[in-house]
Amino acid sequence: MxxxxxxxxxxxxxxxxxxxxxxxxxxxxxxxxxxxxxxxxxxxxxxxxxxxxxxxxxxxxxxxxxxxxxxxxxxxxxxxxxxxxxxxxxxxxxxxxxxxxxxxxxxxxxxxxxxxxxxxxxxxxxxxxxxxxxxxxxxxxxxxxxxxxxxxxQEVAALKPGVAQKKYVIVVDAGHGGKDPGALAVTGKKEKDITLAAALQLKELLEADPRYEVRLTRETDTFIELEDRVTLARNWGANLFISLHADAAGRDSVSGASVYTISARGESRIDKEASKNDWEIPLEDGTAQSITGILKDLVKRETKTHSAEFAELLLPELQQAGPVLRDTHKNAGFYVLLAPDVPAVLLELGFLTNRDDANRLQSRSGRQKSMAAVKRGIDRFFIQQEKLLADRSG
Structure with missing residues (x-):
């Protein structure tokens, strides 16, 4: 990976x-x-x-x-x-x-x-x-x-980089589903249907690129527990996890996309949830017990950094696709952001309480524009990771 x-x-x-x-x-x-x-x-x-x-x-x-x-x-x-x-x-x-x-x-x-x-x-x-x-x-x-x-x-020397995967595994999570409809748009459309349609379009875009393997946490109108969404991403060896949502506000004038990454309060929950769900960070066999804690802490810190880096690379692409909030990169403790070793973001595509956003997100062309922006952000992220890997190994 x-x-x-x-x-x-x-x-x-x-x-x-x-x-x-x-x-x-x-x-x-x-x-x-x-x-x-x-x-x-x-x-x-x-x-x-x-x-x-x-x-x-x-x-x-x-x-x-x-x-x-x-x-x-x-x-x-x-x-x-x-x-x-x-x-x-x-x-x-x-x-x-x-x-x-x-x-x-x-x-x-x-x-x-x-x-x-x-x-x-x-x-x-x-x-x-x-x-x-x-x-x-x-x-x-x-x-x-x-x-x-x-x-x-010698234990640290044993941490040799493995062979990179042929493809990056992108896990796309369509928010809500089944018994959980999510927010209701002013047009009558349900958030769970909009996020699923967007996820399927993003999958289509990414799979046209030979660099990516795409997994969806749900492909139909089904309900998936939050911890199962994270567990699936880890079991699939995800390089990146993107949870798609659509927001709601008390004022219909509020519009625009936003991106969330893990907050300090959310970080404090990671170890507890990792233990509860057996989300064990993999280390090389033979790693000394005395440094295991240090290495796991570094993995969690690096994962948080990669999440924030992806969010920052994604934002300018989203700005080309439609309106964004002024405070566009936010932090929160959402459960789907709690994986200790998978970079993750939660993307709010817009506000269903705003008619322009709702119309844009319920149209295939409007979603396609947003998903194309997400794909460009993903491209930029992995290009930078490859460059970083080359710099550090060179």
Whole structure:
């Protein structure tokens, strides 16, 4: 599976004994603390994990770098007064408790040569910061210990990338179905029928491309439990999971598509649901028990990052197909986003309470335009994953 090849290559680089020099080319902090966004430009790909730290020196957010970097520092804003690169870490000092809500890693696009790391922060209580910081500092210590001892660990060397699948497995989930009709359109159409029609059209588009194998969680008007939808995707070895829905609002003027990825609250449910449904993250046989937890945590973090990356690549394509909400990329704890090792998004195609959206989504041509946009987003996502794999293995 391509995603896991990328993940394990990232782990090997993170924990490997030899480290290439990293160059932090630029840092920008924007916002007022609620929220604040940090953007980092580097010459090499970085890992999607930032740690909240609290100690005698105060509060900070630490981004471990993939190797030593030239020392530099600068000023920020929005609760982040200053930052500094020291050794193999980039540290952002905080003047108030701020929570890391999302970390994105983006490869170069167009003619750009820099990789980007985006860290989103938001206001949180002192007690909440202290609680998360205690957990993060333990995880950071474990990760650094594993990195320092990696040269002596043959178990990590055993994590060799396998042979990529000939096709990417895309699982398309038509929301609702059977006894669950979903939202009702102003035109009288049911959400479950619109999502199924869209899923079948997306399947047709994707299967015309030899790169993809497509599985549908339902192909008829049947009801599928939420946990079964996720289980099916994992059993099929999904590289990407897309759940299709149509929204409803209290005002008929609200229109446009939106994309959801996992929220922090949703993340807190993953381990419980994984244990309940036997969603075990596969690791190489012989992996030492002492690093199993670290590797599984990295897989979950990388999965969350890939989900967000796909959402960001999908949005500009959706904008070409029809209206989108202003706050287009949202976070939520929807059950279908809880797989620990399958990148997943929930796509709201529009608002059935808006007549224009409803008419667009109940017409084959309107759905086809949206599904063509989704297909282009999928293409962009896997092209970037292939490039990332080539960069890391080269």
């Amino acid at each position: 391509l995603i896991f090849r990328v993940i394990f290559l990232a782990i090997a680089v993170c924990l490997g004994a030899s480290q290439a020099l990293a160059e932090v080319r630029n840092v920008r902090v924007v916002g007022n603390g609620a929220p604040t966004r940090i953007t980092i430009w580097t010459d090499t790909a970085q890992d999607p994990r930032a740690y909240m730290v609290e100690g005698a020196a105060g509060r900070s957010v630490v981004l471990p770098l993939r190797g030593p970097a030239s020392e530099r520092s600068g000023t920020g804003m929005g609760g982040v007064p200053e930052w500094a690169v020291t050794g193999s870490e980039l540290r952002f000092n905080l003047d108030r408790p701020l929570m890391v809500t999302r970390v994105l890693t983006l490869p170069p696009t167009g003619t750009a040569t820099e990789h980007r790391v985006i860290i989103d922060l938001d206001t949180v209580s002192e007690a909440r910061f202290a609680s998360v910081a205690r957990r993060d500092m333990r995880q950071l210590a474990r990760a650094l210990t594993a990195r320092n001892e990696a040269g002596q660990r």
